[in-house]
Amino acid sequence: MKSILALLALTTALTLPGVAMARPVTLTTSLNNYGGDGAYLAVYVTDSSDKYVGSLWMAGNKSKYYQHLTDWNRATGGDTAQVNGITGASVGAGRTLEVTLDLADALFDAGYTLHIDAAVEDMRDSPNEVAVPLTTAGAGKPVRGRRYIASFAYGM
Amino acid sequence: MKKTISVLFATTALTAAIAIPAWSAMRAPASIPAADAVETILDTAQGTTPLILVDDDDDEKDEGPRRGGNDDDDNEDDDDEDDNDECDDDDGACGAARNPAPAGTVTPPENGLFGSGTAPKAQVN
Numbered sequence: 001m002k003s004i005l006a007l008l009a010l011t012t013a014l015t016l017p018g019v020a021m022a023r024p025v026t027l028t029t030s031l032n033n034y035g036g037d038g039a040y041l042a043v044y045v046t047d048s049s050d051k052y053v054g055s056l057w058m059a060g061n062k063s064k065y066y067q068h069l070t071d072w073n074r075a076t077g078g079d080t081a082q083v084n085g086i087t088g089a090s091v092g093a094g095r096t097l098e099v100t101l102d103l104a105d106a107l108f109d110a111g112y113t114l115h116i117d118a119a120v121e122d123m124r125d126s127p128n129e130v131a132v133p134l135t136t137a138g139a140g141k142p143v144r145g146r147r148y149i150a151s152f153a154y155g156m
Numbered sequence: 157m158k159k160t161i162s163v164l165f166a167t168t169a170l171t172a173a174i175a176i177p178a179w180s181a182m183r184a185p186a187s188i189p190a191a192d193a194v195e196t197i198l199d200t201a202q203g204t205t206p207l208i209l210v211d212d213d214d215d216e217k218d219e220g221p222r223r224g225g226n227d228d229d230d231n232e233d234d235d236d237e238d239d240n241d242e243c244d245d246d247d248g249a250c251g252a253a254r255n256p257a258p259a260g261t262v263t264p265p266e267n268g269l270f271g272s273g274t275a276p277k278a279q280v281n
Contacts, residue, residue: 021271022270022271022272023271045269053267053268053269054265054267054268054269055265055267055269056269057276057278058256061255061256061258062255063253063254063255063256066253078253079253080253080254080255080256081256081265082256082265082267083256083265084256084257084262084264084265085256085257085258085259085260085261085262085263085264085265085275085276086256086259086264086265086276087255087256087257087258087259088258088259088278089280091280092280095280095281096280096281097278097279097280098278098279098280098281099276099277099278100276100277100278101264101270101276102270102271102272102274102276103269103270103271104268104269104270104271105271106268107269
């Protein structure tokens with residue numbers, strides 16, 4: 001009986017931190033009416049030394065266009081494995097993309113920056129369209145993009 | 157009268173000269189009525205002649221960026237040589253990397269950013 005209790009305590013102790021160390025975060029990206037086709041968006045994170053850490057979302061599922069997401073493409077070498085399981089459709093002009101992800105707590109208030117590269121067919125590429133520090137204080141505060149993104153915010 | 161007969165004879169001979177080879181070329185089975193002969197020929201041709209698809213190269217209007225330029229206004233370059241956009245394969249098998257797995261089909265990458273293997277949820281409004 002004692003050994004079962006000990007085992008339970010151990011598994012609980014191992015499981016709880018994993019649950020507590022992540023939280024659902026919603027990324028909301030609204031696009032301008034720029035008058036073009038659907039936009040490809042690469043959402044990724046860099047650390048305090050501006051080094052690529054990983055990707056959070058890819059809007060647009062055809063890898064042949066990823067070269068136009070220039071900063072993301074440069075950082076990853078166009079490696080599609082970086083966005084396996086976190087890829088969806090491109091986003092039309094004037095539309096709003098909402099993505100809810102289970103993100104590690106360690107991402108916030110630790111010097112990380114979220115970036116979005118954007119590209120639209122027959123229009124200018126827009127690397128680093130959005131760059132916003134990931135902080136708990138910054139949650140829910142919309143920021144403007146440079147060309148295609150009307151506003152971006154993350155909510156916790 | 158003789159003139160009329162000779163004209164009739166000439167037109168009949170001309171018609172026969174054109175019609176007989178054409179009729180022979182049809183080679184419709186004797187059991188099939190003449191009215192169905194053309195249909196028979198078309199059916200036969202479909203079975204033996206391979207279809208050839210011709211790409212006029214004007215149907216490349218596809219979603220996604222194709223000729224997005226560099227963002228530097230003062231460094232415009234019209235050179236498209238590094239664009240591989242002529243490739244229209246949806247599976248990415250044109251020398252480019254394969255298309256990534258869509259969300260929900262595999263777990264997110266283990267890049268330390270995700271707390272668990274929970275599939276992301278996305279919607280466009």
